Amino acid sequence: MNNIPTLPDWLQKIESYVRQFCELQQIENQIATTLRVPSTEETATHMAVRLAAEREIRSRKDYLAEFITLSVIEQFRTNGMLSKYPELHTSRNEK
Incomplete structure:
Protein backbone atom coordinates (compact mmCIF):
# COMPACT_ATOMS: atom_id res chain seq x y z
CA MET A 1 0.00 0.00 0.00
CA ASN A 2 1.00 3.56 -0.59
CA ASN A 3 1.53 5.30 2.77
CA ILE A 4 2.14 8.78 1.41
CA PRO A 5 -0.11 11.14 3.38
CA THR A 6 -2.43 13.29 1.33
CA LEU A 7 -2.39 16.97 2.15
CA PRO A 8 -5.50 19.08 2.62
CA ASP A 9 -6.25 21.33 -0.35
CA TRP A 10 -5.08 24.48 1.46
CA LEU A 11 -1.68 22.89 2.15
CA GLN A 12 -1.37 21.69 -1.42
CA LYS A 13 -1.79 25.32 -2.53
CA ILE A 14 1.27 26.42 -0.55
CA GLU A 15 3.36 23.29 -1.09
CA SER A 16 5.41 24.87 -3.89
CA TYR A 17 6.27 27.81 -1.63
CA VAL A 18 7.37 25.45 1.15
CA ARG A 19 9.52 23.54 -1.36
CA GLN A 20 11.12 26.79 -2.55
CA PHE A 21 11.88 27.75 1.07
CA CYS A 22 13.50 24.36 1.71
CA GLU A 23 15.53 24.60 -1.49
CA LEU A 24 16.78 28.05 -0.49
CA GLN A 25 17.81 26.70 2.92
CA GLN A 26 19.74 23.94 1.22
CA ILE A 27 21.42 26.39 -1.19
CA GLU A 28 22.22 28.72 1.69
CA ASN A 29 23.93 25.89 3.58
CA GLN A 30 25.84 24.75 0.50
CA ILE A 31 27.19 28.15 -0.47
CA ALA A 32 27.93 29.25 3.08
CA THR A 33 31.04 27.11 3.20
CA ARG A 55 21.03 39.12 1.37
CA GLU A 56 19.30 37.80 -1.74
CA ILE A 57 18.71 34.38 -0.24
CA ARG A 58 17.61 35.87 3.09
CA SER A 59 15.15 38.25 1.44
CA ARG A 60 13.62 35.47 -0.67
CA LYS A 61 13.33 33.22 2.39
CA ASP A 62 11.73 36.06 4.37
CA TYR A 63 9.16 36.62 1.61
CA LEU A 64 8.33 32.91 1.40
CA ALA A 65 8.16 32.54 5.18
CA GLU A 66 5.75 35.46 5.44
CA PHE A 67 3.58 34.10 2.62
CA ILE A 68 3.47 30.63 4.20
CA THR A 69 2.71 32.06 7.65
CA LEU A 70 -0.08 34.29 6.37
CA SER A 71 -1.58 31.35 4.48
CA VAL A 72 -1.64 29.26 7.65
CA ILE A 73 -3.14 32.12 9.67
CA GLU A 74 -5.82 32.65 7.02
CA GLN A 75 -6.69 28.95 7.17
CA PHE A 76 -7.06 29.17 10.96
CA ARG A 77 -9.41 32.12 10.48
CA THR A 78 -11.35 30.30 7.77
CA ASN A 79 -11.78 27.31 10.06
CA GLY A 80 -13.10 29.62 12.78
CA MET A 81 -10.16 28.92 15.05
CA LEU A 82 -9.30 32.61 15.30
CA SER A 83 -11.45 35.67 15.33
CA LYS A 84 -10.57 38.35 12.81
CA TYR A 85 -8.57 40.22 15.45
CA PRO A 86 -7.59 37.78 18.20
CA GLU A 87 -6.66 39.06 21.64
CA LEU A 88 -2.90 39.26 22.01
CA HIS A 89 -1.42 37.06 24.70
CA THR A 90 1.95 38.37 25.73
CA SER A 91 3.78 38.46 29.01
CA ARG A 92 2.98 42.18 29.28
CA ASN A 93 -0.77 41.46 29.16
CA GLU A 94 -0.67 38.83 31.88
CA LYS A 95 -0.36 41.17 34.88
Whole structure:
Protein backbone atom coordinates (compact mmCIF):
# COMPACT_ATOMS: atom_id res chain seq x y z
CA MET A 1 0.00 0.00 0.00
CA ASN A 2 1.00 3.56 -0.59
CA ASN A 3 1.53 5.30 2.77
CA ILE A 4 2.14 8.78 1.41
CA PRO A 5 -0.11 11.14 3.38
CA THR A 6 -2.43 13.29 1.33
CA LEU A 7 -2.39 16.97 2.15
CA PRO A 8 -5.50 19.08 2.62
CA ASP A 9 -6.25 21.33 -0.35
CA TRP A 10 -5.08 24.48 1.46
CA LEU A 11 -1.68 22.89 2.15
CA GLN A 12 -1.37 21.69 -1.42
CA LYS A 13 -1.79 25.32 -2.53
CA ILE A 14 1.27 26.42 -0.55
CA GLU A 15 3.36 23.29 -1.09
CA SER A 16 5.41 24.87 -3.89
CA TYR A 17 6.27 27.81 -1.63
CA VAL A 18 7.37 25.45 1.15
CA ARG A 19 9.52 23.54 -1.36
CA GLN A 20 11.12 26.79 -2.55
CA PHE A 21 11.88 27.75 1.07
CA CYS A 22 13.50 24.36 1.71
CA GLU A 23 15.53 24.60 -1.49
CA LEU A 24 16.78 28.05 -0.49
CA GLN A 25 17.81 26.70 2.92
CA GLN A 26 19.74 23.94 1.22
CA ILE A 27 21.42 26.39 -1.19
CA GLU A 28 22.22 28.72 1.69
CA ASN A 29 23.93 25.89 3.58
CA GLN A 30 25.84 24.75 0.50
CA ILE A 31 27.19 28.15 -0.47
CA ALA A 32 27.93 29.25 3.08
CA THR A 33 31.04 27.11 3.20
CA THR A 34 32.01 28.07 -0.34
CA LEU A 35 31.71 31.81 0.16
CA ARG A 36 33.29 31.97 3.61
CA VAL A 37 37.01 32.65 3.75
CA PRO A 38 39.19 33.85 6.63
CA SER A 39 38.68 37.58 7.15
CA THR A 40 42.37 38.23 6.48
CA GLU A 41 41.97 36.76 2.99
CA GLU A 42 38.63 38.37 2.10
CA THR A 43 38.84 41.17 -0.44
CA ALA A 44 36.28 43.95 -0.77
CA THR A 45 34.97 42.37 -3.97
CA HIS A 46 34.66 38.95 -2.37
CA MET A 47 32.87 40.47 0.62
CA ALA A 48 30.45 42.34 -1.64
CA VAL A 49 29.62 39.17 -3.57
CA ARG A 50 29.19 37.14 -0.38
CA LEU A 51 26.96 39.75 1.25
CA ALA A 52 24.86 40.19 -1.89
CA ALA A 53 24.28 36.44 -2.16
CA GLU A 54 23.42 36.15 1.54
CA ARG A 55 21.03 39.12 1.37
CA GLU A 56 19.30 37.80 -1.74
CA ILE A 57 18.71 34.38 -0.24
CA ARG A 58 17.61 35.87 3.09
CA SER A 59 15.15 38.25 1.44
CA ARG A 60 13.62 35.47 -0.67
CA LYS A 61 13.33 33.22 2.39
CA ASP A 62 11.73 36.06 4.37
CA TYR A 63 9.16 36.62 1.61
CA LEU A 64 8.33 32.91 1.40
CA ALA A 65 8.16 32.54 5.18
CA GLU A 66 5.75 35.46 5.44
CA PHE A 67 3.58 34.10 2.62
CA ILE A 68 3.47 30.63 4.20
CA THR A 69 2.71 32.06 7.65
CA LEU A 70 -0.08 34.29 6.37
CA SER A 71 -1.58 31.35 4.48
CA VAL A 72 -1.64 29.26 7.65
CA ILE A 73 -3.14 32.12 9.67
CA GLU A 74 -5.82 32.65 7.02
CA GLN A 75 -6.69 28.95 7.17
CA PHE A 76 -7.06 29.17 10.96
CA ARG A 77 -9.41 32.12 10.48
CA THR A 78 -11.35 30.30 7.77
CA ASN A 79 -11.78 27.31 10.06
CA GLY A 80 -13.10 29.62 12.78
CA MET A 81 -10.16 28.92 15.05
CA LEU A 82 -9.30 32.61 15.30
CA SER A 83 -11.45 35.67 15.33
CA LYS A 84 -10.57 38.35 12.81
CA TYR A 85 -8.57 40.22 15.45
CA PRO A 86 -7.59 37.78 18.20
CA GLU A 87 -6.66 39.06 21.64
CA LEU A 88 -2.90 39.26 22.01
CA HIS A 89 -1.42 37.06 24.70
CA THR A 90 1.95 38.37 25.73
CA SER A 91 3.78 38.46 29.01
CA ARG A 92 2.98 42.18 29.28
CA ASN A 93 -0.77 41.46 29.16
CA GLU A 94 -0.67 38.83 31.88
CA LYS A 95 -0.36 41.17 34.88
